[in-house]
Amino acid sequence: MARIPYADPEAPENREAAAYIVASRKKLGHLHRMLLNSPPVAKGWIDLYDAIRWKTELSGKLRELAMCQVAAINGAKYEWAAHAPIALKEGATQAQLDALPDWSTQGGLFDAAETAALALCDAMTRHVHVPEVIFAQVKAALPPREVVELVVTVAGYNCVSRVLEALEINGEDPLS
Template identity: 30%
Template sequence: MARVPYLDGDDIPDEYGAAFERSRSGATHLFGALANNPPVLDAFVTFAGTLWDECGLDAADRELVVLTVARQTHADYEWHQHVPLALEAGLSEATVRAVREGRYDDLEPHREAIASYAAAVATATVDDALHRALAERVDDRTVVGVTMLAGVYTGLARFLDALAVGPEESFVGWGLDGLESES
């Protein structure tokens, strides 16, 4: 049970209704919890939208960062929300499994650098070698974007954990059960 109520648009002042509506994705519990502080909801929606659009990554690589952080921080809510989005964005089931198992060296070099770096951001272990590996594959603008994206999702994992915000439906689990056909 969440430690704050999940609010909806009718529960917040009208001037924040647009932010609440912009936030309406599948993550209703996240935004319902954030709605307990409408100015923070508004700022988060604006900031997160800009970060999402301007981090320098395509949709698949953004999802790679989010899944990597979710796994490193044990954020079942983020994993639950983003596995379907990652598959839809073009990440393969094999890539999702590699992230789940921390086998970044099984990924193509570009994605290995992104996932390894995002994992290090989530665990506060970025070193010069990881930074260099990422910087060899993306420009400085994207290095900043990846760092901020991983940092924000690490913070978001802490927010969700502290307030005991859970998935909207039963947690899909750390595998791909129900989302794939295993042979």
């Protein structure tokens, strides 16, 4: 069970933010219901993550592999359950998903851009600071815009997993 109650989307103070979320995501999931405890945060969250997920040039496969790797490292089961199916739809293989988080020992499963992205993801998630050799691999694999988009994706989904885990948000929790 989550550590605090999920917000009521029908409460007068939450209706506008709830409608904003539904307009973007078509539904109110557990994370969104929790975020409604602070309507301004909920709306800003949607704007940021809509930009990361749907307004970047970073390939969907690379984006979702990074999101899944963050979830795997951080033990964020809700995040993994949400993004693993999307990763498959974006072109990741089940073998690639199964190799996370120990991807670096699985030779041949990932191309150069994926290897660079996963190394960046590991460094940012596990250590915050990214060694120059890893950043150089990312710069060699991606244009500057996509480098920024990848970094923000990894940072953003570390935020997601930390919110999910700190509040113990579980997709199986009853919402009412």
